[in-house]
Amino acid sequence: MLLRLILAVPIVLMPNLLYLPLDTGIPALNLANLLLIAMVIALVLSPRDQLTSHTTGVLTPPLVFLFLAVLIGYLIAVTTLPGDSQADITALKNFVFPPLFYFVYRRCKQDLRGTRQLIYLCLAVVVAAGADTLMQGLANNAFASYSETNRFAGPFGDYRSANRAGVFFAMFLPMFVAYALFLRGHKVWTAIAIGGCVIVTMAIMLTYSRQSYLIAILAVALLLVRRHLVLAVLLALATIPAISLLPEGVTERVAGTQQYTPSGRAQLDVSTASRFEIWGGAMKMWQDHPAGVGLNRFPRKIGEYSDYSDFDAHNMYVLMLTECGPLALIAMLWVLWRMLRLALALRRSDDGSDAEVNALGMGFTVAVIAMAMGNLYGSPFHEGLVMANFWIMCGLVERYTLLKRHAAIAAAKASDTPRLDLAQAIAGRYPLSERILPGRYRILSK
Known part of the structure; x- marks a missing residue:
């Protein structure tokens, strides 16, 4: 029970670290790192876990490959274009640290009941973050109209963090939708899942993140098609007239993607157009540096290939390719593929009679797709605030799968x-x- 409480602490705190800042002055020793160290010590001191002690994790090989590729990118950076050594170490840590939670929670030594409770806690934290965002938005009448500074991110920071908050909510939304659609025979939990869907959806709206809108819509569509094709078609037809019922600020934000010049010619807004120019410059950068310009060097180099100096790539796949080379991009795609394999393994661990396994398996499958899409228009893959609980979920889902297989045998x-x-x-x-x-x-x- 004590170990379970220790494991629950990072799940609650990781998305809320900005509310509890603890900086020791050492780049590799902040609150998040201290939590990880405490859990590792607790696991080492507790009895040995026979379930995973002789097996290799589904994500272990691609993650090791990714760590090596990022390390090579770090070495390229410090040898070819030296800069702020503390910033470089922090960038390396940000890539390596969040996935370590996967290894810890895969070996968390919990039984089926304890693992299920930790999974539900992850989802409860998402709802709490969504409620935080919703209260911020309602207190500022955010639905009335859209403005760049009137976007909300809950525990993730101010309006400048709204996109990362939107991705966080969008990649967990499918799990609530899946529980609402597939958890048959559990009316109470289905009602709770529907409530979670409402809160998380409203939080996504308040982030005014257009990529998160798209991710949420596609994720829900995938689950609806899987559940009932006719119902999905009817809802799709009802969506067009229902757009007018959305808050005015949301419709303003979506409509702002396409703007018009004084002569009446349609054009993309500055935010969208800048991304295409940055990506074009990134491809030129990669042509000049096939092995990568080095970890944390993209902002310093992009000004040489575009009009946007000191900008992020706004695309994790582009960022990995240009900073750490093709091997890093292959490693990241391998990680995503193994995540889908993990979701498939969970769905195959039962004969279809367990509604909870079906709901969790479907929800996690679409959540992986949503996470991959969230890195197409941004680069939150290496941000612990956004990804830590997703890596934790990966570890818990794998453990849950192993436990179900063991129980079936x-x-x-x-x-x-x-x-x-x-x-x-x-x-x-x-x-x-x-x-x-x-x-x-x-x-x-x-």
Whole structure:
């Protein structure tokens, strides 16, 4: 029980670190790192975990490959274009640190009940963050009209962090939708999941993140099609007239993607257009530096290839390619593929009779897709505030899968036991039965 409480602390605190700043002055030793160290110590001191001690994690090989590729990018940076050493170490830490939670929670030594409770806690923290964002927005009448400074990010910071908050909510929304759609026979939990959908959806609206709007819509559509194709089509048809019912600020934000010049010619807004120019410059940068310009060097170099100096790539795949080279991009894509394999393994761990496994498996599958999409228009993959709880969820889902498989194997063995006991009972009660009916004991034992 004590270990479970220790494991619960990072789940609650990681998305809320900005509310609890603790800077020791050492780049590699802040509150998040201290939490990870405390958990590792607790796991080492607790009894050995037989479930995962002799198996390799689904995400272990690609993550090790990714760490090596990022380390090479770090070495390229410090040798070819030296800069702020503390900033470089922090950038390296930001890539390596959040995925470590996957390893910790995969080996968290919890049984099926404890693992399920930690998964629900992850989702509860998402709802709490969504409620925080919603209260901020309602207090400032944010739905009335849109402005760049009137965007809200809850525990993730001010309006400048709204995009990362939107991605966080959008990648967990599918799990609430999946529980609402597929958790049959659990009316209370279904109602709670619907409530979570409402809160998280409203939080996404208040971030005014257009990429998060798109991710949320596509994620819900995928789950609806999986659940009921006819219902999905009807809802899609009802969406067009329902747009007018959305808050005015949301419709303003979406409509602002396309703007018009004084002559009436349509054009993209500055934010969208700048990304295309940055990506074009990034491709030129990669052509000049096929092995990458080095970790944390993209902002310093992009000004040489575009009109946007000291800008982020706004695309994690572009950032990985240009900073750490093709190997890093391959490693990241391998990680995403293994996440989908992990989701598939969870769905295959049951014969379809367990509604909870089905709901969790479907929700996590679409959540992985949503997370991958969230890095197309931004680069939150290496940000602990956004990704830490997702890595934790990956570890918990893998453990949950292993526990379900173990339970299924134990149940299959138990189902054979009565037949063996019957054969032993007959042989024990009637010693001459084996002589009278040769092979009978062997048949009963099969």
